[in-house]
Amino acid sequence: MSESLPHEDLGASWRQARPRPAGRHLDSAACSRQSHRALEAAAHHARHEAELGGYVAEAAADDLLQQGRSVIGGLAGMAAADVAFVESAQAALVALLTGWRLPAGSRVACLPGEYSPNVAQLRTYGLRPEPLPVDGLGRIDLDGLARLLAGDPPRFVHLTHIPSHRGVLQPAGEVAVLCRDAGVPLVLDAAQSLGHADVDLGADVVYATSRKWLAGPRGVGVLCVRPALAAQLTPVLPEAEGVPPLRAFESGEAHVAGRVGLLVAVGEHLAAGPDRVRERLGALGRATRSLLDGVGGWRVVEPVDEPTATTTLVPPDGVDVVPTRTRLLNDHGIVLSAIGPERAPGEMTGPVLRVSPHLDASIDDLEALAAAL
Ligand SMILES: *Cc1c(COP(=O)(O)O)cnc(C)c1O
Numbered sequence: 001m002s003e004s005l006p007h008e009d010l011g012a013s014w015r016q017a018r019p020r021p022a023g024r025h026l027d028s029a030a031c032s033r034q035s036h037r038a039l040e041a042a043a044h045h046a047r048h049e050a051e052l053g054g055y056v057a058e059a060a061a062d063d064l065l066q067q068g069r070s071v072i073g074g075l076a077g078m079a080a081a082d083v084a085f086v087e088s089a090q091a092a093l094v095a096l097l098t099g100w101r102l103p104a105g106s107r108v109a110c111l112p113g114e115y116s117p118n119v120a121q122l123r124t125y126g127l128r129p130e131p132l133p134v135d136g137l138g139r140i141d142l143d144g145l146a147r148l149l150a151g152d153p154p155r156f157v158h159l160t161h162i163p164s165h166r167g168v169l170q171p172a173g174e175v176a177v178l179c180r181d182a183g184v185p186l187v188l189d190a191a192q193s194l195g196h197a198d199v200d201l202g203a204d205v206v207y208a209t210s211r212k213w214l215a216g217p218r219g220v221g222v223l224c225v226r227p228a229l230a231a232q233l234t235p236v237l238p239e240a241e242g243v244p245p246l247r248a249f250e251s252g253e254a255h256v257a258g259r260v261g262l263l264v265a266v267g268e269h270l271a272a273g274p275d276r277v278r279e280r281l282g283a284l285g286r287a288t289r290s291l292l293d294g295v296g297g298w299r300v301v302e303p304v305d306e307p308t309a310t311t312t313l314v315p316p317d318g319v320d321v322v323p324t325r326t327r328l329l330n331d332h333g334i335v336l337s338a339i340g341p342e343r344a345p346g347e348m349t350g351p352v353l354r355v356s357p358h359l360d361a362s363i364d365d366l367e368a369l370a371a372a373l
Contacts, residue, residue, distance in 0.1 A: 005287065005363065007280045010272055015360035017268065018215075023333025024365045029164065029192060029310050029356035030337050032215035034261065035268055042217055042261030049257070058256050065256075068263030071270065076190070076224040077200035081244035084223045085259050087251065089191040090117060092207035092223035095249040096187070097125040099233030106155040109148060113138040113347030115164050118189060122158070130154060131346065137303075138166060138347050142174050149182035156185040161199065162192035165344045165352065167285060167302045167310030169197055176202035185229055194222075195269055196281060196308065204229045213281075214269055215358065216262035219255045277359065281309035284357045291366045292355070296373040301352065312339070312352040313373075321351040324373075332372040334365075 005011065017035040025033055048057035069083035076083075086092045104126030110119070112131040122129050133144025140159070148154070157179050161172050172188055179186040180202060188203035195213030199206050206224045210216030225233070225246055235248035269277065286304055288311040293300040297316025302308070315321050325338035336355050341348035357365065 005280060005283050007276050007359075010276055010280050010359050011362065014272070014358065018360075021335075023329075023335060024361075024368060025335045026355050026357045026361060026365060026369065027335045027337055028213060028215070028358040029354060031211045031218065032213065032358050033360075034215055034217060035265065037268065038216060038261045038264045041264040042257040045257040045260040054256075061256065061260060064263065065259055068259060068266065071263065071266050072222050073224055075194060075199060075266070075274075076206040077202065078206070078224045078226060082224050082226060082230065082246060084225075084246045084249040085254065085262075086207075086221045086223050086249065087219055087254070088221040089189065089207055089209040090121065090221075091251075092221045093118060093121050093189070095223055096205060096207065096225070096233070097121065097127075099235050099249060101234055102127060102155055108156055108158050109145075109154040110158040111138060111140065111160060111163070111170075111347075113160075113163055113166065113344040114158070115160055115189065115191075116343060116345060118158065118160065119346075127155075129158075132157070132159075137168060137301075138163070139168055140170055140175060142171065142178065145175065146178055149178055149184055153182055153184050156187055158187045158189065159203075160189040160192075162197060162308055162310065163344060164192060165339045165348055165354070166312055167306055167308040167356075169193070169306060169308050172199075172203065173201040179204075192310070195274075195277070197278060198274070210258065210262040210265070213358070214262065214265050216265035217255070217258040220258040220262045222262075223249060272359075278307070280359055282307040284359075284361055285309045285311055287363060288355050288357065288366055291363075291370050292373070295370045298353070298373055309357055311355045313355065314350065314352055321353050324353060328369070328372055332368065334369055334372060336369075 018033050070080040073079050073083040108127045109132045110129050119129050133141040185204040187205040190199045190206050190208040194208035204226050210220035211218045230246050239248045285308050289300045289304045298313040301312045321338040328334040339354050340351045
């Protein structure tokens with residue numbers, strides 16, 4: 001079967017902008033490949049730290065970092081003052097829950113297939129996760145949500161926009177409208193969607209990580225909170241008068257060079273055109289699913305036209321996912337992830353192989369994977 005992908009120019013420029021991969025990298029849902037410019041910007045800042053002193057270098061990068069908060073906020077429909085740099089998506093959720101100080105026992109509605117570290121984090125803060133109504137694929141049932149919000153509303157809704165274990169895009173815009181009408185805050189986990197799908201959808205909180213679809217450095221994350229909710233947060237140490245209150249959730253000690261690298265990566269994403277990026281990523285997902293479904297007895301979980309680049313595969317009877325992932329890496333140079341059911345125990349019934357190509361992937365890469373399977 002021969003497929004063609006839209007925006008081949010994006011594939012070519014994305015490939016050219018970064019180091020040559022050692023093999024076939026189909027693992028951006030875990031960690032993308034950074035560009036030369038993002039790598040160099042982070043290295044340049046680290047060099048400045050050695051030349052000027054770490055705190056002098058950070059102060060010199062102040063305008064640049066503020067520009068970063070501004071463009072990242074823009075992706076989520078928020079302003080620079082609504083954005084805090086943190087260390088990861090998990091760190092963003094921890095910062096939010098630390099500041100929110102909700103009474104123990106408060107109910108939080110989340111997907112049955114919620115990312116298990118998120119559920120653990122909610123429980124650590126004394127909150128009670130309760131399942132949102134979903135269909136057989138784990139996609140939220142909007143009528144069911146409307147009934148939940150009208151009947152006995154939770155303290156907030158936590159929605160993982162695209163799960164880690166399945167390439168399904170949740171209808172977050174529709175969820176945001178229902179939540180807003182009900183006066184229930186919506187917290188969006190955009191770890192798998194920032195840089196992959198539109199996240200400017202009206203959520204009260206959007207948090208994400210740098211290293212996945214934005215292809216920024218590891219060890220950096222972002223927390224974006226609308227002012228009305230930010231005003232309800234109590235940081236451990238408040239900021240001085242005149243500084244945006246959310247800044248209190250940035251850790252004083254941080255990988256500042258990584259933040260600089262991230263803002264270069266975001267700049268590249270904007271220059272590529274987020275709409276074009278989404279079109280090509282969606283087309284890559286479609287091509288992956290149509291090429292792989294049924295190959296060697298592996299079965300694709302997602303609908304073929306789901307507008308994401310992430311595909312998961314259920315193994316044929318008697319085939320283990322973990323050794324398959326190792327064999328693909330060692331014998332074929334194909335990088336992808338094996339995801340065990342502990343990732344989302346409320347939804348997964350067994351392990352899957354996750355394929356998550358970024359813009360530079362080609363039909364040839366997908367055919368090589370099909371042949372290896
Ligand atoms: C990766 C991921 C996270 C955690 O991101 P970190 O930056 O590793 O903390 C949270 N939620 C989802 C859906 C993820 O895929």
